[in-house]
Amino acid sequence: MDGILQVVLTVLAAIGLLALGWAAFDRLAAPADWGGPVYAVVPAAGDGTYLEQNVKSLLWLRGKRNSRFTIVIADDGLNPAGRAVAAALLTDATGVVVCPIDRLGEYIREK
Incomplete structure (x- = not known):
């Protein structure tokens, strides 16, 4: 059970980092x-x-x-x-x- 929780948290952290990177790239690539x-x-x-x-x-x-x-x-x-x-x-x-x-x-x- 502990292994499954670690995998789920790792996937959620990766998704969060990907979303943060996408938002940063969006700001750089498309100025307001x-x-x-x-x-x-x-x-x-x-x-x-x-x-x-x-x-x-x-x-x-x-x-x-x-x-x-x-x-x-x-x-x-x-x-x-x-x-x-x-x-x-x-x-x-x-x-x-x-x-x-x-x-x-x-x-x-x-x-």
Whole structure:
């Protein structure tokens, strides 16, 4: 009986340390507020391989801490399939824009 209690307490301690580590990592990885505009640039070309996963990961990060940053899909030659993926992402979320990669600097300076 004593061995079972030790195992249960060890598992609970490990879970507690894992939760504490996750909370600390969350604080470091996702600051609550920034002093100025922040952009996350996702380069995209061809059929937009990994575009949806990258943008949705950034949306999760933004929603997790209620942070405000703009996700910019930098179009570096998306084909029609890639443009369809980008268009679907634009309709699903706010704060996501598509910009040609050669105009990226102009877009950021304008905002």
